[in-house]
Amino acid sequence: MLKKAIRQILEDSRPYGWVLEPDAKRILKLSGIPVPAGRVVQSARQAVAAAKKLGFPVVAKAVGITLIHKSDAGAVILPIGDESQLEQAYHRLTGIKGCQAVLVEAMGRGLELIVGGKIDAQFGPVVLLGMGGTGVEIYHDTALRMAPLKRRDVDSMIKCLRARDLLNGFRGSRPVNREALVELMLNFSKLLVKMADKVESIDLNPVLCNPDGCLAADARIILDAGYAAGTDKPEPDTGGKRPSSRA
Amino acid sequence: MKTDFKPLFAPKTMAVVGVSLTNSSHPANVIFNKLSLRYPVRVYPVNPRGGRILKDTVYRSLAEVPQRIDHVVIAARARHVPSIIQECIACRAGSATVISGGFAESGRQDLQDRITAMAREAGFPFIGPNCLGIYVPDRFDTFFLPGERLVRPVKGNVALVSQSGGVLVDQIVKFVGQGIGLSLAVSIGNKALIRETHLLRYLARDPATEVIAFYIEGFGPGEGRTFVELARKCPKPVVVLKAGKSSRGKRAVSSHTASLAGDYAVFSQVLAQHGIVEARNEYEMISFCESLSCYKQAIEGQVGIITVSGGHGVLAVDACDAHSLKVPPLDEATRELIRRKLSPSIREIAALGNPVDLTGSARDDDFIAAANGLVGSSDIDSVLLSLLPYSPGISSDLGARLSHVNRDRDIPMVAYVPHVEKYRILIEGFELNRVPVSNSIEGAVLMLEALRRCQPC
Incomplete structure (x- = not known):
């Protein structure tokens, strides 16, 4: 069951079809995913x-x-x-x-990863981990698993990345905090499963990982088209919605 | 759907509805003929006009047939099918295969929905429509292809389920060529009622089936999730060949994840996550099924290679490398163990690394020595034999002898032997003792890859 505050943010975002970044980050924070x-x-x-x-x-x-x-x-x-x-x-x-x-x-600082989620027509919620940043669609270095994830799924996803050595510490750089990454992925997977009927996809890109921890530096939540266009659709605020003041 | 599949796959009494009184090559007649002439089933022809074909009475309806029918083959026009299904249910027939086309695939979803709803309500299982149906070696088949045009599969432990009938027949032909036996082959066509997930549930418990192979074009909404969850719980290896890998036309997507996680990428990786072995093409399908029909245990992929030709050794190492299988060096104790058992004439010329190159002078006993050494090594979890029978020291007994080396150990062994008729005894010596043999190095390596991939990644 989603927390009430999260449900409210999703509900308020329906007219736009997606969740504005400050609101998306509140959802993450409420779900135990660190944000700046x-x-x-x-x-x-x-x-x-x-x-x-x-x-x-x-x-x-x-x-x-x-x-x-x-x-x-x-x-x-x-x-x-x-x-x-x-x-x-x-x-x-x-x-x-x-x-x-x-x-x-x-x-934030650290290695740029992407953590994503999508509701697949055949398999339902699936989670993606990959090398992130703006070049994500060029590197195409990603691993996908069906949610909910178990710890061993996350281990296996990391192992599947061509760039895994960058996470493990490469040429003198310290390894990223793997436990923090696993924790983030597991919390993300739980959140995705809970929101599965309301969202289409989520991008956390980049997720910044360094030896101390991981945080989602950007977040984009695209709502499910059916949910966004629901019959009890609230009237769009013509004055232009002000995002909530605290990220 | 809690339905009894026994009448569907192991019928004793059958009826073919839609036989022609005038056209002996009508699909229904082809099916009726093969059932009545070649299989241990009692079969009745049905046509509303009655009469006779050959020396058999044609029954006007299923109700007239003097026995209760386990399995009705329906090959009448689509518009008649709803009333035939109704008749099946009324006279308590056990199951049906609807061969007829003219349903969802040609715009008549309504007709398909009607028969599906009727059958579902009555708990009446049917395969199809628009399919070739079922082939159970030595028991029965519903294929409307004349028997003499088909290559007859041997009885075995691999079940093959395919959306496409054409692909199914082609796979059967290839399985026969490779000596792989089938427990059951099903073309599910439009899969209106019985779908992959139902068959996976049934086959997981079918005592005749050890490997379950699917040719899948796509799943319905959410159906992929059910399938992989069932496969994960299934104690038998599941192999899937997916058709339609390229995404048809790029949809505009607003997120990176949606664009990176395309339909096929998700399909492939979710299958691997659940220990389902995805065959990327039909060659892999064949090698994987053959290997998994012989071995159950998953391996990490630490391959020991035995060869009589240095070149084949190198090719095998390359192929292992390309499939992420390792070829670890042998420790001194293992090398010494092998060396002591080799014939004096090759002791000095054999290369005892990995691959173990026994040279063209090797005799049967040298192979046995090398194989014993490898299966005893803790660094090796599988053995690949490259056997070139033109080598004069190799006898036709070697296949059978080698296949007993690993009997008491969990070390899968696969062999490459050129598939020509005169080496048949050697090949059968392996295969009859459940050591799979490929006709290429690449194929033998694929057999090992199947064992590495039949575990959750």
Whole structure:
């Protein structure tokens, strides 16, 4: 059973067909999946205040219901090292068509993986693990398993990646925190199974993994078309929905 | 669906509905003839007009047939099928195969839904429609192909289930060529009522079946999940050949995951996750089925190779490497054990690495020594024999002798022997003692790969 707060976010996102990033991250956080600390801001001043609290460097992203492919729209700026860079970034992002707010987040580091989920017509919920980042569809280095995952499934997925040596520590780099990755995958698998009737696919890309832990630096949840177009569809807010203030 | 499949696959009494009184090559007549002339079943021809074909009375309806019918073969026009199914149920027939086409595949989903609903309500199992039906060697078959045109499969322990009838017959021909016996072959056609998952459940418990092989084009919504869960619980190896691997037209997808996790990628990896052996093509299908019909235990893939030709040894190592099987070096104790047992004439020229190259001068006893050494080594979990019978020291007894080497150990052994008629005794010496033989090095390696893949990954 999904937590009430998660159900509410999904319900509120139905008019858009997908869940805005700050809301998607709240769902992850409520499901035990680490996300970067962050704040949704409406002014450059708020952005700077948030960044001071988070500590530089930070990342700034445009948030808006039409901005589903942020990287393609130039809606992600990183790394941002100081206040003046952040002010510039804020103005650039708010200039993007469709930008409704800006998300300022602490900047994570680590190996870029993708953790994904999809509701397959024949097999139901399936989980994907792969080398992530923007080149994900070029490398095509992925492993898929039917959810719910067991620990041994995650081990086997890691083993199946061509880039597995990068996770295990390669040429002097320390191995990523494997336990944290396994934990993240297992929690993600549980969440996917619980949301199976409401979502079509989920991308956590990138998931940043380093020796200390793993976190989902980006999240995109696409809703099931039938669920999104449900008969009790709420009226879209014509004034433009403001994403909730805390990521 | 809790239904008794026994009348379907082991009928004693049968009826063929739709025989022609005038056209002896009508599919129904072909089926009637083969059933009445060649199989240990009692079969009745049915046609509403009555009369006689050859010396048999044609019954006007199933109700007129003097016995209760286990299995009705329906080869009448599609529009008549609903009333025939109704008749089957009314006269308490046990099951049916609907050969007739003209249902969902040609736009008559409604007609198909009607017969399916009737059968489901009555708990009446039928195969099809639009299929070749069932072939149980030495018992019966419903194929409308004349017997003399078919290559007759031998009785064995592999069950073959195929959506396509054409592919099924072709696979049967290839199985015969490779000496693989069948417990049962079924073409399920439109699979309106009985589908892959039902047959998997049935075959998992069928004592005649040890390996279950499927040719699958696709599953219905959620059906793939049921299938893999059943296969995982099934104590017998399940082999699947998937047709339709390329995605037809790229749909615009809004997420990376949806684009990376295409239908076939999911299919293939979910099968592997559940220990189902996916054959990527028909050659793999044949090698996998042959191997799994002989061995049950999964291996990690630490192969010991015995050869009489250095070249074949290298080819075998390459093929193992390409299939992620390892060819580990032998420890000194194993090499010494083998060396001591070799004939003096080859002791100095044989290469006792892995592959063990016994050279063209090797005799039967040298093979036995090498095989004993390998199956005794803890580094080796499987043995590949490359046997070239043109070598003068090899006798026709060697197949049978070698196949007894691993009897008391769980070390699967496979062999490559060129398949020409004059080496038949050698090959049968292996095969009759359940050591699978391939006619290529690649095929022998595939046999081992099947054993590595018949476990959850």
